[in-house]
Amino acid sequence: MARPNEEVEALLQEYADLIAITGGDAFKQRAYERAARAVGGYPQDVSGLDAKALKGIPGVGKSIADKIAEYLETGHVAAIEETRSTVPPGVRELMSIPTLGPKRAMTLYRELKVSSVDELVAAVHEDRLTGLKGFGPKAADNILHGVELMRASGGRILLGEALRIAEETVAGLVAATGCERCAYAGSVRRMKETIGDVDVLVAAPDEDAEAVMTAFTELPTAAEVVVHGLKKTSVRTAKGLQIDLRVLPPDSWGAGLQYFTGAQQHNIRTREIAQRKGLKLSEYGVFDAERDKPLPARTEEEVYAHLDLPWIPPTLREDRGEVAAAQRGELPTLVGEDDLRGDLHTHTDLTDGLASLEEMVEAAARRGYAYYAVTDHAPELKMQRMTSEKMLAQRDRVRALADRYGRRLRLLHGTELNIDPEGEVDWPADFLAGFDLCVASVHSHFGLDRAAQTRRLIRAIENPHVNVIGHPTTRKLGRRAGIDVDLDAVFAACARTGTALEVNGHPERLDLRDEHVLLARRHGVRFAIDSDAHAVSELANVRFGVATAQRGWLTPAEVINTWPLTRLRRFLRP
DNA sequence: GCCGTTTTCGGCCCGACTGTTTTCAGTCG
Structure with missing residues (x-):
């Protein structure tokens, strides 16, 4: 669940888009856009404000304040739902394609019954845009290029949003029965600029794994449960972002965190070093390869120490020479x-x-x-x-x-x-x-x-x-x-x-x-x-x-x- | 729909660029 201010911002922006698509008053549209932005950037949590205080937000007058209040109270706004029902959600999605705005998105829907990005791509390939008002010879190329640009991120989301979801998930799990440690790992921990899915780890005794997993599937963020097991459970948020939770024995915490932080190529390097030292490195620990005897791996520092390496900051773990630098004792002291x-x-x-x-x-x-x-x-x-x-x-x-x-x-x-x-x-x-x-x-x-x-x-x-x-x-x-x-x-x-x-x-x-x-x-x-x-x-x-x-x-x-x-x-x- | 030392109506950020047109709509910053 997004923070209330962001939810309200998204709602008002949606209404502004709908006004534009349906050919409503452009000034009204801008008023909603302005209010959306103001709410998103407002330092106080709007869910704690009454209608009067809401009007204190610049760009929010009586009408918008009432809608926000209605939303905070009931979870929906009648006027917005009504407008929403006249335009399929996919039409608004078309606007996210660069060079396509509200007017031409509506033309595509009205004339070609196109109401999703996939349908639009199909329409382009079937040459159905030719002759359509406002769509000339360049339109098809521009649309396909725009779609490609959007998809280049492969459905990935921005770090800022992923990090917020990761932190909320961790905050929601720390209180679960048996949870000894909880942290996010993966590309979010490495702070990659876009994120495909969110990895979260919990250290808990085996007997508490069930309780942790249940707590996870019951988080408000979890719109859908994809996989539900005792070691691994995956959910999807309303927006389709997958969150994977792994539960590990507390003794495996360091090894698990190291393993699930990645990047994969970094892990390959560290495993190679382990191999050369007669060790085996997995998400469950560092082992003496011959006797299969577990060595202490409760922290990442311990894991790296077994490899004769200093702890390597997650933001460096991309196999860009950090392992070699660590071996030489030349890791940079990173700016914080x-x-x-x-x-x-x-x-x-x-x-x-x-x-x-x-x-x-x-x-x-x-x-x-x-x-x-x-x-x-x-x-x-x-x-x-x-x-x-x-x-x-x-x-x-x-x-x-x-x-x-x-x-x-x-x-x-x-x-x-x-x-x-x-x-x-x-x-x-x-x-x-x-x-x-x-x-x-x-x-x-x-x-x-x-x-x-x-x-x-x-x-x-x-x-x-x-x-x-x-x-x-x-x-x-x-x-x-x-x-x-x-x-x-x-x-x-x-x-x-x-x-x-x-x-x-x-x-x-x-x-x-x-x-x-x-x-x-x-x-x-x-x-x-x-x-x-x-x-x-x-x-x-x-x-x-x-x-x-x-x-x-x-x-x-x-x-x-x-x-x-x-x-x-x-x-x-x- | 918001707003007010031009104030309760009539304005509202404004210009450039692109691709579509044949004089300009749509999109963007």
Whole structure:
């Protein structure tokens, strides 16, 4: 079960989509979208709010507040159910295909009776789109490409959502009878960017396995039971995500956790080492191969110690040389969330953020940051309606706020610039010089060819006022591939000019991605791990940025926002 | 459907791009 705010957000967004599909008032649709976003990013749990308090959420008026209250009380909203009944759910699913929006999704349903992605693909192959209004010669290719993009993730879900489900499952099992230890393992523990299924382990005595499994199948998350045994049980969530639970004897905990964390290739390496040492490694323990005698394996540290290896952090277990590095005693000391002294890419409601400057700054202070940068969008992203005057007025507010926080939290006034097709950014040099920090990102012209993208990025990197390149490839997981660019040339330029590359922590971005971080650090590039938060709750997304950085083997020294402010300032103003 | 130092009606983020058209709708950020 999603958190109430997210459930309500999804519900309001669904209603907004339905309004669009059925040709309802576009402003009404936007009102629901705005409210959905506001609820999703609202710091308080909406299930604890009455109708009056709900109206305090920006963008939520009487009508929407009543619907939320109705939903929280009864689990459904009559008006939404009614609209829902007029459009098959698959029609809305069509909108998730890039280039297909509400209008053409409805055309497909009305004219061709297409109401699922599969039916659409079939219709394309049967050439039934030809002649359909709004669907020209390119439409078929674009649709098939879009579907392919969606399916490239193979039905996988984003790390952020999987981690939430994993943590909820663990929280729901720790109280089960006999549960001595409980943890999630698998790709969630390795913090891979997308997740196919969630693996959870419980250490419990054999006689309690039944009780643990029953507790598992009775979790609210479990919509359907796929397999029900004493060692392994699998359920599926309402959205179709499979969760596997394994119950192990407590003595096997370390071996089980190691085995089920993977990755498979990492396990093959460790088993090979075990073999060479006359040992056998399985999910049940480490054994003396000849006498089949179990050796202590209650913790992962013990398992690795039997192999003469130090404990290897899960984020490194991808068979990317971590076992060899461990054997040489050269594992990196990975950057951790506690190492971050600040966030260098965040937004407020001056542009598309949901929270005020004051709310964001206070939340940053609560996170224990030493410094915090406010980097709202620049004018060339036209929809943000930014002006130089607004930016300067915000700077005054930031400076005044900085006086209030003093040494407790240092505030930096920055901006997120737009890199245009030529590599130019929004303001002239003298205006840029007034910022403490400039992040520059690509927000348009994703389709330029490789040479043009590379030229444009390098030009921005060479701009002396640009300190950080935000979400460098601008990919969106499951939505959009990154821009086509010569990354080696980009990394070299960053190293040469002292421009940092962002590891953006938004679960949909994680950009640079782990493998690119690995490549970039070979060039001696510096990195910034940022949340790109548009709401108070999103400040916590740095967690995913840190995980991605770890998967790219980053150490604190390479990450500029682990540095003390004086050193960071020197980097920003060379 | 929301909102209000232009306030209870009449606005609502606005422009670019793509692919479809033959002057523009749909989609996206």
